[in-house]
Amino acid sequence: MSLASQMQIMLPAVEEELHSVVDRTTNSVYPELRGMLAYHLGWEGAGAGPEAQGKRIRPLLVLLCAQAGGGEWRNALPAAAGVELLHNFSLIHDDIQDNSPLRRGRDTVWKLWGVPQAINAGDVMFTQAFRALHCLGQTISASAALEAHRILEETCLKLTEGQYLDISFETRRLLPLEDYWSMIGGKTSALLGCCAELGALCAGVEDERRARFHEFGYSLGLAFQVLDDWLGIWGDASVIGKSTESDLVSGKKTFPVLYGLSRSPEFAQLWEAGGLKVEDVAQAVSLLESCGAGAVTLERAEELTHKALRALDQAVAEPQKADELKELTASLLKRKK
Amino acid sequence: MSLASQMQIMLPAVEEELHSVVDRTTNSVYPELRGMLAYHLGWEGAGAGPEAQGKRIRPLLVLLCAQAGGGEWRNALPAAAGVELLHNFSLIHDDIQDNSPLRRGRDTVWKLWGVPQAINAGDVMFTQAFRALHCLGQTISASAALEAHRILEETCLKLTEGQYLDISFETRRLLPLEDYWSMIGGKTSALLGCCAELGALCAGVEDERRARFHEFGYSLGLAFQVLDDWLGIWGDASVIGKSTESDLVSGKKTFPVLYGLSRSPEFAQLWEAGGLKVEDVAQAVSLLESCGAGAVTLERAEELTHKALRALDQAVAEPQKADELKELTASLLKRKK
Numbered sequence: 318m319s320l321a322s323q324m325q326i327m328l329p330a331v332e333e334e335l336h337s338v339v340d341r342t343t344n345s346v347y348p349e350l351r352g353m354l355a356y357h358l359g360w361e362g363a364g365a366g367p368e369a370q371g372k373r374i375r376p377l378l379v380l381l382c383a384q385a386g387g388g389e390w391r392n393a394l395p396a397a398a399g400v401e402l403l404h405n406f407s408l409i410h411d412d413i414q415d416n417s418p419l420r421r422g423r424d425t426v427w428k429l430w431g432v433p434q435a436i437n438a439g440d441v442m443f444t445q446a447f448r449a450l451h452c453l454g455q456t457i458s459a460s461a462a463l464e465a466h467r468i469l470e471e472t473c474l475k476l477t478e479g480q481y482l483d484i485s486f487e488t489r490r491l492l493p494l495e496d497y498w499s500m501i502g503g504k505t506s507a508l509l510g511c512c513a514e515l516g517a518l519c520a521g522v523e524d525e526r527r528a529r530f531h532e533f534g535y536s537l538g539l540a541f542q543v544l545d546d547w548l549g550i551w552g553d554a555s556v557i558g559k560s561t562e563s564d565l566v567s568g569k570k571t572f573p574v575l576y577g578l579s580r581s582p583e584f585a586q587l588w589e590a591g592g593l594k595v596e597d598v599a600q601a602v603s604l605l606e607s608c609g610a611g612a613v614t615l616e617r618a619e620e621l622t623h624k625a626l627r628a629l630d631q632a633v634a635e636p637q638k639a640d641e642l643k644e645l646t647a648s649l650l651k652r653k654k
Numbered sequence: 655m656s657l658a659s660q661m662q663i664m665l666p667a668v669e670e671e672l673h674s675v676v677d678r679t680t681n682s683v684y685p686e687l688r689g690m691l692a693y694h695l696g697w698e699g700a701g702a703g704p705e706a707q708g709k710r711i712r713p714l715l716v717l718l719c720a721q722a723g724g725g726e727w728r729n730a731l732p733a734a735a736g737v738e739l740l741h742n743f744s745l746i747h748d749d750i751q752d753n754s755p756l757r758r759g760r761d762t763v764w765k766l767w768g769v770p771q772a773i774n775a776g777d778v779m780f781t782q783a784f785r786a787l788h789c790l791g792q793t794i795s796a797s798a799a800l801e802a803h804r805i806l807e808e809t810c811l812k813l814t815e816g817q818y819l820d821i822s823f824e825t826r827r828l829l830p831l832e833d834y835w836s837m838i839g840g841k842t843s844a845l846l847g848c849c850a851e852l853g854a855l856c857a858g859v860e861d862e863r864r865a866r867f868h869e870f871g872y873s874l875g876l877a878f879q880v881l882d883d884w885l886g887i888w889g890d891a892s893v894i895g896k897s898t899e900s901d902l903v904s905g906k907k908t909f910p911v912l913y914g915l916s917r918s919p920e921f922a923q924l925w926e927a928g929g930l931k932v933e934d935v936a937q938a939v940s941l942l943e944s945c946g947a948g949a950v951t952l953e954r955a956e957e958l959t960h961k962a963l964r965a966l967d968q969a970v971a972e973p974q975k976a977d978e979l980k981e982l983t984a985s986l987l988k989r990k991k
Contacts, residue, residue, distance in 0.1 A: 342811055346836075350818045410777065414770035433751035433821045436773060437814055440747065443780060444810040451804060463800045467788060473781040474679055477774055481687045484770045499683075 320644040324377065327390065331376040334398040336360075338449045343441070353438040354445075357409055357426050364423040371421065374649070375400045375512045381645060382516025382530055385629075385638045393519035395452035396465055400512050402446035403469065407476060409439035414484060457519055465515055472511040479503020486570055490589065497575050498539070506538030513537075517632070529632035533625050533642075540621035541649055546571035547614045550602060565593045565601050572617065573610040581608035622650050657981040661714065664727065668713040671735040673697075675786045680778070690775040691782075694746055694763050701760040708758065711986070712737045712849045718982060719853025719867055722966075722975045730856035732789035733802055737849050739783035740806065744813060746776035751821060780810075794856055802852055809848040816840020823907055827926065834912050835876075843875030850874075854969070866969035870962050870979075877958035878986055883908035884951045887939060902930045902938050909954065910947040918945035959987050 335358065343351040356362040359369030376397030383393035411417075412425040413435055419425060427435035450469065453462040482500040486492055513534030517527040549564030550573055564571050577584040584604040587593065593601055605611055625646060633639045672695065680688040693699040696706030713734030720730035748754075749762040750772055756762060764772035784806065790799040819837040823829055850871030854864040886901030887910055901908050914921040921941040924930065930938055942948055962983060970976045 344811075344815055347815065347818060349822070350815065410773050414773055431821075432769075434818065436747050436751060437817045437821065440780070440817075441811070441814045443777070444807055444814060447784065447803065448807045448811070451807075454800070459797060459800055463791070463796055463803070466784065466800070466803055470781055470785045470788075474681075474778070474785070477778045477781065478681055478684065478687065480774045480777075481684060481771065484768075484774065485686070 318641070320641045320648070323381070323641050327377060327380050328373055330391065330394060331373055331380070331397050331401065332370075334394040334449075335401060338395075338398050338402065338445055342445050342448050350438070350441065353426055353430055353434065354442055356429070357405060357438070357442075359421075362423075364421075369421055369423055373401060374645075375404050375508060377645070378509065378512040378534060378642075379516040379519075381642050382513045382534075383519045384516075385633050385642055386517045386520030386522040386526075386530065387634065387638070388516075388520025388522075392453075392456035393516055395449050395456060396515040396519055399446045399449040399465070399469060400508060400515065402442050402449055403473065403476075404508060406439050406442035406446060407480070409435060409442060411480075413439075414480070453519065457521075461518055464518060468511055468514055468518065472507050475503045475507035477503075479505075479507065491578070492570055492575055494572075494575050494579065497570070497572060501539060501542040502535075505542045506535045509538035509541075510535030513632075522632075526632050526634075529628045532628035533632055536621050536625035536628060537646060537649065540618050540625055543572050543614060543621060544618040544650055546573055547611065547618065550605070551611055563598050563602075565598050566595060568592060573605055573614045576613055577605045577608055577610040580610070581605070584608065584610075618650070622646070655978065657978045657985070660718070660978050664714060664717050665710055667728065667731060668710055668717070668734050668738065669707075671731040671786075672738060675732075675735050675739065675782055679782050679785050687775070687778065690763055690767055690771065691779055693766070694742060694775070694779075696758075699760075699766075701758075706758050706760055710738060711982075712741050712845060714982070715846065715849040715871060715979075716853040716856075718979050719850045719871075720856045721853075722970050722979055723854045723857030723859040723863075723867065724971065724975070725853075725857025725859075729790075729793040730853055732786050732793060733852040733856055736783045736786040736802070736806060737845060737852065739779050739786055740810065740813075741845060743776050743779035743783060744817070746772060746779060748817075750776075751817070790856065794858075798855060801855060805848055805851055805855065809844050812840045812844035814840075816842075816844065828915070829907055829912055831909075831912050831916065834907070834909060838876060838879045839872075842879045843872045846875035846878075847872030850969075859969075863969050863971075866965045869965035870969055873958050873962035873965060874983060874986070877955050877962055880909050880951060880958060881955040881987055883910055884948065884955065887942070888948055900935050900939075902935050903932060905929060910942055910951045913950055914942045914945055914947040917947070918942070921945065921947075955987070959983070 339351065339354055343354065352361060359365055359371065379393055379397040379400055380390040384390045408420065409426050412420055413427045413432055417425055418428045426438055430438070447466060447469065450462055450465045453465055479500050479502065482496060483504060486500065510531045511534070514527055514531040517530035522530065546564070549569065549571060565574070574588070578588060581604050584601060587597060587601055587604065626643065629639050629642055630636065676688065676691055676695070680691065689698060696702055696708065716730055716734040716737055717727040721727045745757065746763050749757055750764045750769055754762055755765045763775055767775070784803060787799055787802045787806065790802050816837050816839065819833060820841055823837065847868045848871070851864055851868040854867035859867065883901070886906065886908060902911070911925070915925060918941050921938060924934060924938055924941065963980065966976050966979060967973065
C-alpha cells in the first residue's frame with residue numbers, strides 16, 4: 318500500500334485513540350482543564366483543524382514500524398497516542414521556556430491561560446502520555462506495557478537532558494559541535510528512536526532487531542534536524558527575498574552556524590558582534606558558503622539518511638515491509654527546493 | 655518498635671534509594687542538571703541538610719504501610735523513592751506557579767536557575783519518580799511494578815487537577831466548600847492515599863484491604879490539611895503576637911475562611927474589601943470565632959482523623975501492626991498548641 322493510503326487509514330485511528338485517552342483521563346467536572354489540552358492538540362478553539370494538529374509524524378512512525386516488524390498496527394495504537402502526547406507535553410513547556418507567543422500560527426497555551434496553568438496543562442499531558450501506554454496490556458501484554466513505560470521514561474530523560482542543553486546554550490557564546498549533537502540527540506532524535514522501538518516492541522520483534530529499529534528512528538531524527546538547519550538558511554522561505562525568516566536572524570545555534578563559527582573567523586566576528594540584522598544575512602550566507610558550511614551540512618544530512626536506511630534494512634525481516642517507511646523517510650528528508 | 659526507632663532505620667534507607675535513583679538517571683556529563691535536583695532535595699548547595707530535606711513523611715508512610723500489611727519494608731523502597739520524587743517535582747513547579755522565591759528558608763530552584771531550567775528540572779524529577787518504580791520488578795514482581803505505575807499515574811492526574819483548581823481559585827472571589835474539598839483532595843490527599851496504597855501493594859495485600867489503606871492515607875491527608883488551615887489562624891505563630899504570619903494576611907482560601915465567607919456577612923465584607931492588613935487580623939479572627947468557623951474546622955479535622963483511623967483498623971490484619979502508623983498519625987495531627 319502507498320504511504321498516502323496508509324496514512325488515510327492510520328491517522329484517523331490515531332486521532333480517535335488520542336481522544337479516548339484525553340477524555341478518559343480528564344475529569345469532566347473541569348471542562349476548562351480539558352479545554353486547554355484539546356486546544357493545544359488542535360481540536361478546539363480559534364484556528365482548530367488539521368493545520369493546528371500538526372502532522373502526527375511520531376504516532377505514524379510507531380504504527381508503520383509495528384507493521385514493518387510484522388505486527389498488527391492497531392495493537393500499537395496506545396503507544397502511538399503515548400508518543401504524541403509526550404511530544405505535545407514538551408511543546409507546551411517549550412513555548413513557556415522560549416517565551417513563544419505563537420505555535421503553528423495560533424496563540425500558545427501560556428499566552429491564553431497564563432504560565433501557571435500552562436505548566437500544569439503540560440504536566441497533565443505528560444501524565445496522560447504514560448497513562449496511554451496501559452492499554453497495551455489489553456492489545457499486547459502486561460510485560461509489553463511495562464517495557465513500553467521503561468522505554469518512554471528513558472526517552473523523557475534524554476528529552477529533558479536535550480532541553481537542559483538547549484536552555485544553557487542561550488547564555489553560552491561558544492559551543493563545540495559535540496554539544497550540538499547531544500542537544501538535538503535529546504531534543505529531536507531520542508523521541509523518534511523511541512517511536513520506532515515502541516512499534517517494534519508492539520510487533521514482538523526480538524531485542525537485536527528492535528535496537529536496529531531504534532537506530533533507524535534516531536538517525537532519521539538527526540538527519541531531519543540537520544536538514545532543517547540547512548533549510549533555515551538556504552531553504553525557499555529564507556532565500557527568496559525573505560531574509561527575515563532566516564535562522565541567522567533569530568540567532569539559533571544550528572549546525573551550519575556552529576560549523577561556521579569554528580571555521581570562519583570572519584563569520585565568527587560578524588556573528589559575535591551580537592544579533593545579525595536582516596541586511597547582514599547575505600554576507601553571512603556567503604561567508605558560510607566560503608568555509609563550506611552549507612555543503613558540509615548537506616553532506617552530514619546525507620550520511621545520516623543513509624545510516625537510517627541501513628539500520629532499517631537490518632531491522633526488517635523482509636525488504637518490501639519497509640516500503641512505506643522508506644517513503645516516509647524520503648518525504649521527511651526532501652530539500653523542498 | 656517505636657516510631658522514632660523505625661524512622662532511624664527507615665529514613666537513611668530512603669535517602670540512599672533516592673540518591674541511587676537520581677544518580678542512575680542523571681547523565682554525569684551534565685553536573686549542573688544533577689546539581690539542581692540535588693539542591694532541591696536538600697543534599698547540596700547553601701543551607702543543605704536535614705532541615706532542607708523536609709520530613710520525608712510520604713516515603714515513611716509507604717514503608718510503614720508495607721510493614722503493617724505484613725510485607726518486608728525494604729522491598730517497598732523503590733515506591734518510597736517514587737512518591738518522594740513525585741512530591742518534589744510538584745514542589746519545583748508549584749514554586750514557579752506561586753512565584754515563591756523561598757522554600758524551607760532557601761532560594762527556590764527557579765530563583766537560582768531561572769524559570770525555563772526550573773520547569774525542566776521539575777520534568778526531570780517527574781520522570782525519575784516513574785523510573786524509580788521499575789526496581790519493584792526486582793524486589794517484588796513485574797506486575798507489581800506495572801500496577802505501581804498505574805497508581806502513581808492516577809495520582810498525578812488528581813494532583814494536577816488539584817493544582818488546576820488551586821490556580822483557578824486565585825481569580826475567583828467566591829468558592830463553595832465543595833471545591834475546597836476537591837482542591838485539597840487533589841493537592842494533598844491523593845498522594846498520601848497513593849503512599850498507603852503503594853505500601854499495601856508491595857506487601858501483597860488483597861484489593862479490598864488495599865482500598866482501606868488508600869482511604870486511611872487519603873483521610874489522613876484531608877485531616878492534616880484542615881488542621882493546618884486551623885493552625886494558620888489559631889496556631890502559636892499566628893496568635894502570639896505574630897499576626898504577619900496569619901493565613902488571613904496571605905489571603906489563602908482555607909477552610910475556616912471559606913466557612914466564614916458563607917456564614918458571616920461581616921467577615922465577608924471585611925475579607926472582600928481586598929487584602930486583610932495586619933491590624934485587621936484580630937477583628938477577623940473574632941468574627942470567624944463568632945460564626946463558629948474555628949470550632950467547625952477543628953470538628954472536621956477530628957472527624958477526618960477518626961475516619962482515617964477507622965480505615966486503618968479495617969486495613970490491617972492484626973491491630974498491633976498498626977501501632978507505628980497510629981503514632982505517625984498522632985504526631986502529624988497534633989495541634990502544636
